[in-house]
Amino acid sequence: MVTIPPVGWINAGHRHGTKVLGTFCVEWSEGSQQCAEFLDGGKVQAALVKQLTSIAAHFGFDGWLLNFEVELDRKKHIPQLIAFVKELTRQMQEMCPLSLVIWYDAVTTYGRLRWQNAVTAKNQPFFDACNGILLNYSWRRGSLRTQASRRASRLQDEYVGVDVWGRSTRAYGEGYACVAGVAHAKASGRSCGLFAPAWVYEVGETRAWEKRNGAFWASVMSAWGCHAVVTSLPFYSSFNLGGGAAMHISGSVVSPHPWYNVSCQNIQPSSLRVLVGRDGASRWDNGLTQRHTCQFAYNGGSCLVLGGNLCGGQMAWCPLFDADIPVAAGKAV
Template sequence: MREDITPLKSLEAVLSWQSSSQTELAKSTVEISHSFNRCGDTPKTLVCHDMAGGYLNDRFVAGCDGSGYRFYHWQYLDMFIYFSHHLVTIPPPCWTNTAHRHGVQVLGTFITEWNDGKQVCSEFLQSARDYRGLVNKMVEIMKYYGFDGWLINIENVIEEDKVSHLREFVAYLTQRCHSEITGSKVIWYDSVTRSGELKWQDQLNEENKMFFDACDGIFLNYNWDETKLQTSYNMAGTKRAHDVFVGVDVFGRGCPGGGGYNSCEAMTKIRQANLSAAIFAQGWVYETQGAENFTKNEDRFWQLLHDHCSTSTFTSPLLCTSFCQGEGQKYFCKGEVVKDRPWYNLSLQQIQPSFNMHGQRSEVKSLEFTTSDGYLGGGCLLLRGEVEREKEKLWFNLFQLDAPVSTALTVTFTSKGGS
């Protein structure tokens, strides 16, 4: 029987959660890498992964046969949020492992919605003892599974006399996360106002700033315009402007630009306002454009966003990767096939290139990932090109590096020629 990760669907399930009842395989095994860096004080980018209810083939802690959605453009991200419509969404360890390998933080989701959510909030916001008890369990869960914080998504009316407790819940969660895990983050979603009304603001303003002030950032709803962006920047101030994550819904749904491959239009406006971005449901590519052309379309999607996302720099002189993306039609070890059937396990994804491969395709050369052959894992990089003159060279950019080198550096690689 395969071990899998499941969400916690009720307040009772969260409050009764015990680490002793969990399998060790459920934990993330990869500490967040400190070998990636972004220069200067630049706007951030997070992805909120909401796809077909979540917990698909990624839920199996030791992987599975078959295939599934994968993400490999980590060079553009600061945070990755695993999202579902259950009360507590625990990120499957495969996402935490591969994100951490690339220096990216992973957040779980705490969500309440509609009438059921109103009842849940009424229960845990009864008193300081109640909301502190919930926070302590959430922090315990975060530490056990090894992820880095929470998105708080309250999408229901809050009784007016409990709004202050909601703010204190957010503040206490933020304080406890910070005290237990250095650099952890708590992000508030723009939905409930200071009066307890469920009313999306699409901006940072006086109606939601009390929650922003209590945590590390706010994830704005998607129906904004340039005026609301300016209001958000002014309200946050220069010191916290990059803690405002403006929502970009890749499925459109009222977002400027209409989403899809035109998500770059919304990103352009966000960056002109010097704000951070929250890209929601980037799995649109996989869900709507066809799994058979996923790699080509995914590279196209992120190439269009390339100029609007700062790229991480690798800062360690020690770099080892097979470029495996965490799945394959076969599994290779030292160039030999050891498993001759499709498999999927994002925990096995290796460090990915810093540069978008779509941007390195032209009439004379191409760089792409292939699953038809490999040295270790599910595939390798396939480089093609032609030169007209004897001494002409083809250049492919793989990594953005800024690593100190004080002694001789040894570089080795394994390749296979082709016609």
């Protein structure tokens, strides 16, 4: 029912300027019974809202994704469910003004489990009660354009669902091909929510998952872009991923044992591509690589390795971090 993000994910996400949400999930017949117990419009419902807010405050994450994949009594439970979403959003905002409560497009105001794949009259009241809505992933391309003309004011609060497995949709494909869905979401002026990004690990041989992971997120970034990760000075990164085959400090091994602690992760590069230019021309597809390795490190368990060959007269640039640092007039950086 309640999933609390691991503390390492919370710390690494915040270090990169990313909000991290917990999930409150009730599903199928068991979930319907649970809803009947806590959607009482009284003490139990109020206590649940208070407890969810307290959990987020205690662990330091930023809000909740609400997933109600259940059938409910339209008259008895739906008004209380809308009130629950609204009150949770209010208390979370009171606790942290930048918090997020996101509703997943599942149960409707009729109490039926009918994924809408768009904002409609059947899920609009839930959307209105919180900070945003994650749309189911079976949308059609034309529906994004049609819906956009009606709700410009909160368009970015709609997270277009894109399933990395490409299930139940013809708008995009599976795996790397799902990036077409990401591009459609961006073109529509909305936000985007990815379902099942663990595809990179689950789809093939485990040994190659890191290569798939890098290629997948590079393709997502090419379609969506990347927010600035460096926003203040001083700034430092040794590219430590938060784990490795040994622990290094200032280039020396202080422990030869494998370790893992994502809370120790440094800010990671915005891009792992190498730009090559010759005679004023620049191109990305050049055979040069920039990748992480755990064979060496300066601080932590990993570092970056640049590989490939440069021809005579060529120069290479490695654009590592997108930055957005305010600089006052007359200040040297």
